[in-house]
Amino acid sequence: MSRSRRLLIVGGIALAVWGMSYGLWYAVFAEHQALDNIGASLAGSFAAAAERNPVSMETSLEHYREAKYIYDRQVDVHGHWIGLAMLLIVLGIGFDRVNFSERLKVFLALGLLLGAVIFPLGVLLQTLSHGAFPRAIAIAGSALVIAALLGSAAGVVARDSSAGAG
Amino acid sequence: MSGSQALTSVSSSRERELAGFAALGARRLFLLGGVALILTGMLFGDIFAVFTLHQNAAQVGANLAAAAQAALAGNRQVVLANFKNVGAFLENRGTKVDTHVHIIDFGYLALMLAILQPWLVFTESVKRKLAWLFLTGAWLLPVAVYLIHYVGLARSPLKTIGWASIAADFGGLLVIIVTFVCLLGLWRHFRGKLAGPPDTLLADRSTEGRMLFAGGIALVLLGFFHGAYYAATDLYRHEAQDYSLLARMSAGAAEGAGTVVEEALAGYGQLQGTKAMNIAAHAHSIEFGLLAITLAFFQPYVRLRASWKRLWAGVLLLGSLLLPLCVLLEMRFGLVAGGLADVAGLLIIFALLAMGIGILRYTGELDASVRPTSGWGAPR
Numbered sequence: 001m002s003r004s005r006r007l008l009i010v011g012g013i014a015l016a017v018w019g020m021s022y023g024l025w026y027a028v029f030a031e032h033q034a035l036d037n038i039g040a041s042l043a044g045s046f047a048a049a050a051e052r053n054p055v056s057m058e059t060s061l062e063h064y065r066e067a068k069y070i071y072d073r074q075v076d077v078h079g080h081w082i083g084l085a086m087l088l089i090v091l092g093i094g095f096d097r098v099n100f101s102e103r104l105k106v107f108l109a110l111g112l113l114l115g116a117v118i119f120p121l122g123v124l125l126q127t128l129s130h131g132a133f134p135r136a137i138a139i140a141g142s143a144l145v146i147a148a149l150l151g152s153a154a155g156v157v158a159r160d161s162s163a164g165a166g
Numbered sequence: 167m168s169g170s171q172a173l174t175s176v177s178s179s180r181e182r183e184l185a186g187f188a189a190l191g192a193r194r195l196f197l198l199g200g201v202a203l204i205l206t207g208m209l210f211g212d213i214f215a216v217f218t219l220h221q222n223a224a225q226v227g228a229n230l231a232a233a234a235q236a237a238l239a240g241n242r243q244v245v246l247a248n249f250k251n252v253g254a255f256l257e258n259r260g261t262k263v264d265t266h267v268h269i270i271d272f273g274y275l276a277l278m279l280a281i282l283q284p285w286l287v288f289t290e291s292v293k294r295k296l297a298w299l300f301l302t303g304a305w306l307l308p309v310a311v312y313l314i315h316y317v318g319l320a321r322s323p324l325k326t327i328g329w330a331s332i333a334a335d336f337g338g339l340l341v342i343i344v345t346f347v348c349l350l351g352l353w354r355h356f357r358g359k360l361a362g363p364p365d366t367l368l369a370d371r372s373t374e375g376r377m378l379f380a381g382g383i384a385l386v387l388l389g390f391f392h393g394a395y396y397a398a399t400d401l402y403r404h405e406a407q408d409y410s411l412l413a414r415m416s417a418g419a420a421e422g423a424g425t426v427v428e429e430a431l432a433g434y435g436q437l438q439g440t441k442a443m444n445i446a447a448h449a450h451s452i453e454f455g456l457l458a459i460t461l462a463f464f465q466p467y468v469r470l471r472a473s474w475k476r477l478w479a480g481v482l483l484l485g486s487l488l489l490p491l492c493v494l495l496e497m498r499f500g501l502v503a504g505g506l507a508d509v510a511g512l513l514i515i516f517a518l519l520a521m522g523i524g525i526l527r528y529t530g531e532l533d534a535s536v537r538p539t540s541g542w543g544a545p546r
Contacts, residue, residue: 001285001356006356009282009352010349010352010353010356013345013348013349013352014349016275016345017342017345017346017349020338020341020342020345021342023338024335024338024339024342027331027334027335027338028327028335032326032327032331033326035257036326039249039252039253039256042249042412043233043245043246043249043250045412045416046233046234046236046237046245046249046415046416046419047237047242047245047246048416048420049237049245049416049417049419049420050236050237050239050240050241050242050245050419050420051240051242052240052420053420054417054420057416057417057420058413061409061412061413061416064409064412065409068408069405072405079267079449082271083271083452083453083456086271086274086275086278086456087386087452087456089278089282090278090382090456090459090460091459093278093281093282093368093463094368094379094459094462094463096368097379142390142393142394142397145390146387146390146391146394149383149386149387149390150387152383153380153383153384153387156379156380156383157380
C-alpha cells in the first residue's frame with residue numbers, strides 16, 4: 001500500500017476512534033448536565049420575566065446563551081471529527097484512482113489529514129475563547145480539507161481523461 | 167486450455183472469491199450488516215420526517231408561545247410547566263435524530279471496515295468475532311438512544327443518566343473497541359511490510375463504480391461548500407438572532423408588551439426552521455456523498471445486469487442531489503419541497519435496496535458454486 005493511502009486510512013481510523021471516544025466521554029460526563037443547564041436557564045429567564053425581575057431574567061438568558069454556544073460546538077466537534085474521518089478512510093481506499101505522482105498524493109493526503117484534525121479542533125477551542133484565533137484555526141482547517149479534496153477530485157478526473165484518450 | 171483445465175481454473179477462482187467473502191465471514195458480515203444498518207436508518211429517517219418532525223416542531227412552538235403568554239400574564243408556574251413540555255418534546259426529537267444519524271454512520275463505518283478486511287492481520291475467526299461485536303454495538307446504541315425518551319430515569323442508579331443511556335454508551339464503547347482493534351490489525355499489516363492482498367473490489371473500474379465515485383466526491387464537495395458558505399454568512403448571525411429574539415420575547419413579557427412577544431415568537435420559529443434546514447442540507451449532501459463513494463467499491467459484488475447497475479447508481483445519485491436541494495428549498499416552497507425531499511429519500515432507499523438484493527444474489531451464487539456435491543440430496 002502506498003504511503004498516501006496508508007496515511008489516509010490509518011489517520012482516518014485513528015481520527016474516527018478519537019472522535020467516537022470524545023463523543024462517548026461527552027455523552028457520559030457532560031451532555032446531560034449541559035442540556036439541563038440550557039433548559040433551566042431558559043425557563044429561569046421566562047420565570048423571572050413573569051415575576052417582573054429584569055436583572056434575574058438577563059442573567060439567566062446570558063447563562064442560556066453561553067451554555068447553548070458551548071453545547072452546539074461540542075456536538076459539532078464530535079460530528080465533524082467522525083464525518084471527516086470516514087471521508088479520509090474512503091478516500092484512502094480509493095486513492096489509487098487519483099492520477100498524480102506519489103509525492104503530490106502524499107501532500108494532498110497530509111492536507112486532508114491535517115485539515116480534518118484542526119478544523120474541529122478550532123471549533124472546540126471556541127468553547128474556551130471567543131476570540132479570533134480559534135475561528136482562524138477552524139477556517140484554516142476547513143480550507144485545507146476543501147482544497148485537498150478539490151485536488152484529489154482533479155486527480156480522479158485526470159485519470160478518467162487519460163483512460164478515455166487511451 | 168482444455169475443458170477440464172478451464173473448469174478447474176473457474177472453480178479455484180470461485181474458491182478464492184469465497185475465501186475473501188465466505189458465508190458468515192467477517193467481510194460479508196460487515197457488508198450485509200452495514201447495508202442493513204443504513205437502510206434501517208434511512209427508512210427510520212423518512213418515517214420520522216413525515217410523521218414526527220413537523221408535528222414535534224409545532225408542539226415545541228406552541229409550548230414556547232404558551233410559556234411566553236404565561237410570562238406576559240405574570241404566571242410563573244405555567245411558564246415552568248410549559249418549559250417542561252418544551253424540554254420533553256426537544257428530547258423526543260433529539261433522541262430520534264440521534265438514532266437516525268448514529269445508525270447510518272455505523273452502517274458507513276461497517277462498509278469501510280468490510281473493504282479493509284483483507285489488510286487486517288488477524289485470523290478469520292478473530293475477524294468474525296470483531297464483526298459480530300461491532301454489529302452488536304452498532305445496533306445497541308441507536309436502539310437504546312431511541313428508548314431514552316421512553317425509559318427516562320426509571321430505576322436508574324444515577325442522577326442524570328438512565329438505563330437506556332447507559333446501554334447506548336456501552337454500545338458506543340463496543341464500536342470504539344472494535345474500530346481500535348481493526349486499527350491494530352492494520353498496523354500489524356504495515357509493520358510486517360506485507361504485500362497488499364489481491365482484491366477484486368479495489369481493482370474494479372466499471373462505469374457504475376466510476377459514476378458513484380465521482381458523483382460521491384462531487385456531493386461531498388457541494389456539502390463542504392454549502393457548509394463553508396453557511397458558516398461564513400449565517401451561522402454567527404443566526405446565533406446572535408437566537409439570543410436577541412429570546413431576549414425580546416422575555417423582555418416584552420416582563421413589560422407586558424404582547425405585540426413584541428408575538429413578533430419575537432414568529433421570528434424565533436422561522437429562525438429555528440432556517441437553521442435546521444441549512445444544517446440538514448449540509449449534512450445530507452456529505453453523508454450521501456460518502457455512501458456513493460463507499461458503494462462504488464462494492465459494485466463487483468452487485469449481481470445485476472450492467473444496465474441495471476448503472477440505473478441504480480444514477481437513481482442513488484439523483485436522490486442524493488435532490489434531497490439536500492429540496493430541504494433547502496423547503497424554506498421558500500414549504501411542503502411541496504418537503505414532499506419532494508421525502509421522495510428523494512425513497513429513491514435512495516430503493517437504489518440501496520436494489521444493490522443489497524444484487525449483493526445477496528452474488529452471495530447465493532457464490533455459496534452454491536462451491537457447495538460440496540457429494541452426499542444426500544446432491545445432484546447425480
